[in-house]
Amino acid sequence: MAKGKYTGVYKHGDKCRIAYKIKNKFYRKTTDFKWTQEGQTQAHRLRKHLIQETRSGENLDGCTLEELHYKVIDSTSGQDQIEKTSIFEKFWLPLFGARQIKTLKYSEILKEAQKIKNTKTQRKTLRSNSTMKNILTPLSLAYEIAIVDGHIHHNPIPAIKKKFPKARPTKEQFTLAERDQILELLKSKCRHWGAWLFYTIGFYSGMRPAEIAALTWEDYTKNNQGQFVFKINKHFDRVKGTIAYTKTNSSREILVHPAIVNAIAEIPYQGIGKMRLIHYMKDKPITDYGSQIAKKFITQQKKVVGERKIRPYNYRHTCASMMLDEGLEHGYIAKHLGHDIQTFYKVYADFINIDYKTQHELYSKMK
Numbered sequence: 001m002a003k004g005k006y007t008g009v010y011k012h013g014d015k016c017r018i019a020y021k022i023k024n025k026f027y028r029k030t031t032d033f034k035w036t037q038e039g040q041t042q043a044h045r046l047r048k049h050l051i052q053e054t055r056s057g058e059n060l061d062g063c064t065l066e067e068l069h070y071k072v073i074d075s076t077s078g079q080d081q082i083e084k085t086s087i088f089e090k091f092w093l094p095l096f097g098a099r100q101i102k103t104l105k106y107s108e109i110l111k112e113a114q115k116i117k118n119t120k121t122q123r124k125t126l127r128s129n130s131t132m133k134n135i136l137t138p139l140s141l142a143y144e145i146a147i148v149d150g151h152i153h154h155n156p157i158p159a160i161k162k163k164f165p166k167a168r169p170t171k172e173q174f175t176l177a178e179r180d181q182i183l184e185l186l187k188s189k190c191r192h193w194g195a196w197l198f199y200t201i202g203f204y205s206g207m208r209p210a211e212i213a214a215l216t217w218e219d220y221t222k223n224n225q226g227q228f229v230f231k232i233n234k235h236f237d238r239v240k241g242t243i244a245y246t247k248t249n250s251s252r253e254i255l256v257h258p259a260i261v262n263a264i265a266e267i268p269y270q271g272i273g274k275m276r277l278i279h280y281m282k283d284k285p286i287t288d289y290g291s292q293i294a295k296k297f298i299t300q301q302k303k304v305v306g307e308r309k310i311r312p313y314n315y316r317h318t319c320a321s322m323m324l325d326e327g328l329e330h331g332y333i334a335k336h337l338g339h340d341i342q343t344f345y346k347v348y349a350d351f352i353n354i355d356y357k358t359q360h361e362l363y364s365k366m367k
Contacts, residue, residue, distance in 0.1 A: 002035075004016070004035075004040045004043075004044075005037075005040060006040055006041075006043070006044035006047075008020050008044075008047050009040050009043045009044055009047065011035045012030050014034060014035055015030055015031060015032065015033060015034065015035060015039075016030075016031050016033040016034070016035055016039050016040055016042075016043035017029065017030045017031065017043075018031060018043050018044075018046060018047040018050070018098075020047060020050070020051050020054075022051065022054050022055060027050070027054065029050070029098050031043050031046060031097065031098060032089065032093045032094050032097050033046075033094065042094075046098055049099075050098060053100065053103060063100065063101055063146060063149065063151045064097065064098055064099060064100055064101070065092060065093065065096045065097055065098075065099055065101055065104070065139075065142060066093060066097040066098060068101060068142040068145055068146055069088045069092070069093065069097075069138070069142055071142075071145050072084060072088070072138055072141045072142050072145065073085055073088070075141075075145075079240050084137075084138040084141075087134075087135055087137075087138045088138055091116060091135055092138070092139050095112055096108075096109075101142065101143065101146045101151055101152055102146075102151055102152050106156040106159065106160065109139070109156065109157070109160055110160050110163060113132060113135075113136060113160060113163075113164075114163075116132070116135060117129075117132050117164065129164035129165060132161075132164040133161050133164055136157050136160060136161055136164075139157055140155060140157035140158065140161075143155035143156070143157055172308060172314050172317065173314065173317040173318040173320075173321040173351075174305065174314060174315075174318045176322070178304050178305055179203050179315075179318060181303075181304040182199065182203075182300075182301050182304050182305075183196065183199060183200055183203065185300040185301065185303060185304065186199055186297060186300060186301075189300050190297055190300060193267055193268065193279075194278050194279045194286060195297050196263070197263055197264070197267060197277075197278060198212055198213075198278050198286075199315055200259065200260055200263040201215075201260050201263070201278075202312065202315035202316065202319070203315045203318055203319060204257040204259045204260050204319065205230065205254060205256070205257060205260060205319065205336075206315075206316045206319030206320055206323070206336065206337050207230070207232065207254075207316070207338075208235065208247060208313075208316065208338065209312035209313065209316075210235035210236050210237070210238070210247070211232050211234075211235050211236075211246065211247075211338075212278060213235070213236035213238070213276075213278060213286055214234045214235050214236040214243050214276075215230065215232075215276065215277040215278060216271075216273070216274045216275060216276055216277060217270075217271040217272050217273060217274075217275050217277055218231075218272075218273050218274060219231045219232070219233075219277070220256070220264065220277060223253070227255055227256075228255070228256040228260075228261050229253050229254060229255055229256055230253070230254050230256055231251070231253050232246065232251060232252050232253070232254065232338065233245070233246060233251035233252075234246060235247055236286075238287070241287060246338065247338075248338055248339075250338070252335065252336075252338055254336050264277075298310050316337070317348075317351075319337075320333060320337060320348050320351060321351050323336070324348070324351055324352060324353070325353075330344065330345075330352075333348075
């Protein structure tokens with residue numbers, strides 16, 4: 001075991017190991033710091049901190065973040081486990097791995113979180129508030145486990161997350177004329193018919209982008225009245241590249257607008273069964289509706305809407321706005337879009353135009 005330039009700091013593999021003795025009791029800890037000059041310096045500082053904690057009695061009971069992080073990882077699986085492991089190893093273990101969870105202070109974590117936020121990534125961009133929330137989530141899970149295990153009584157991470165508010169995108173809807181122009185441009189200018197069909201379904205159904213991407217031919221069928229319907233019971237996770245249950249963990253069946261029926265009838269070939277309905281190119285189902293469907297065709301759309309924000313969710317808001325303008329019942333629209341009525345009003349309250357004159361007349365006639 002190679003000795004470093006600091007007392008009690010040794011090489012263990014490619015990591016730094018610290019050791020110290022208090023009251024004839026030996027303490028040893030392998031850190032996540034690499035065996036470099038900087039790593040040895042950080043290990044030396046950690047050793048001093050641990051000695052102080054141990055002498056004050058704070059380290060005689062409790063659980064370290066490193067121990068808790070194993071419990072968090074064990075409670076997850078698949079891609080989620082990989083992502084949380086990566087976050088712990090990249091951010092939190094080097095900072096607080098050997099610390100007792102009960103000794104971590106709100107101010108310490110917030111300070112380090114702000115440093116992470118303001119440090120440029122490999123792409124030389126700053127991390128968004130949404131990304132910071134994702135980075136803080138595994139740490140929050142560690143706190144929740146520590147609470148259940150009786151080591152602490154409070155989780156400070158939710159309060160820290162509020163320091164990084166997620167900016168909600170503007171609900172930008174298009175006019176009827178803009179919708180028609182966008183669809184005509186996509187149909188005539190884009191050689192990938194999947195983009196045109198994707199937006200046609202979106203504008204006329206209001207389905208979520210991930211729900212459209214997951215549609216199969218068996219989801220497009222007829223009901224007992226002979227009307228075409230979509231059975232919506234899954235969504236496409238473009239990050240993991242897998243099909244999963246819907247965002248709201250519920251399924252629904254909606255009528256298919258005649259414009260969508262006509263569009264499907266025009267596509268180059270008809271499929272069957274579990275074949276995906278939307279293809280980016282012939283025989284190639286879309287694997288990322290964000291880049292393949294949205295970004296690659298923004299040029300055509302900007303000819304219509306100029307510099308206004310364009311994203312797949314715009315068509316969903318456009319559909320909701322059109323349905324409200326047509327006077328459809330709010331409960332019907334909410335169910336069609338996959339919302340409960342409370343969420344519908346929360347999202348689309350500012351889309352609802354109220355004719356106060358008519359409402360006043362109805363109120364005055366109320367018996």
